Amino acid sequence: MSPSRVTAASFIGRVLPEPYEAVLGGPDPEAIHDLLATVLADFVCPPSGHSVSWQDCYDAAWVRPLPHKAGFLLDERGNPKPVPEHVTGEAADRAREAQAIAVRIRREARNMPLGNQG
Numbered sequence: 001m002s003p004s005r006v007t008a009a010s011f012i013g014r015v016l017p018e019p020y021e022a023v024l025g026g027p028d029p030e031a032i033h034d035l036l037a038t039v040l041a042d043f044v045c046p047p048s049g050h051s052v053s054w055q056d057c058y059d060a061a062w063v064r065p066l067p068h069k070a071g072f073l074l075d076e077r078g079n080p081k082p083v084p085e086h087v088t089g090e091a092a093d094r095a096r097e098a099q100a101i102a103v104r105i106r107r108e109a110r111n112m113p114l115g116n117q118g
């Protein structure tokens with residue numbers, strides 16, 4: 001009998017303690033969690049298909065705290081990564097909005113005692 005699997009996500013706190021969640025997420029942190037996870041899934045999963053489903057990519061991002069989500073959309077210098085060519089129209093507009101929010105989150109999180117959160 002194989003051992004049961006435990007996902008790392010069960011040990012990661014998606015919601016940061018207050019006041020961090022409200023400061024980083026603004027008036028509607030849940031909407032920001034959703035936006036960043038949606039854009040990451042859009043980036044990773046082209047319409048031609050991917051070995052991991054869009055929903056699985058979204059779910060993997062969803063369980064991460066805001067600074068981690070922000071980090072997925074930024075390069076090592078904290079600048080927005082290029083929007084993939086397959087992300088167009090409304091999805092590209094959403095991506096640029098999410099990246100602007102990610103830059104703000106990264107900047108504000110650096111001044112918070114959060115440890116290595118992104």
